Amino acid sequence: MGIPIEEFMRTADAETLSKLGLDKELSKPREYTFTKDQVRTHGLNVMAVISKLSQKERRRVLQHCLKINEV
Secondary structure (H helix, E strand, C coil), rough: CCCHHHHHHHHHCHHHHHHHHCCHHCCCCCCCCCHHHHHHHHHHHHHHHHCCHHHHHHHHHHHHHHHHHHC
């Protein structure tokens, strides 16, 4: 079959990776300033505001929020 991609990425030289367009893969992993905990907290805060709505109404409101959020 072949070698796993993770092993190939570790063992291949920089020139080979560059020719394959994989040199960007060697960059450092993303660092988020907005942590998972903050996402969860804000998500719960939003749900608390719309908690009096039915599930169908919440779905409609949240879909509208996604729509107006698109830029």
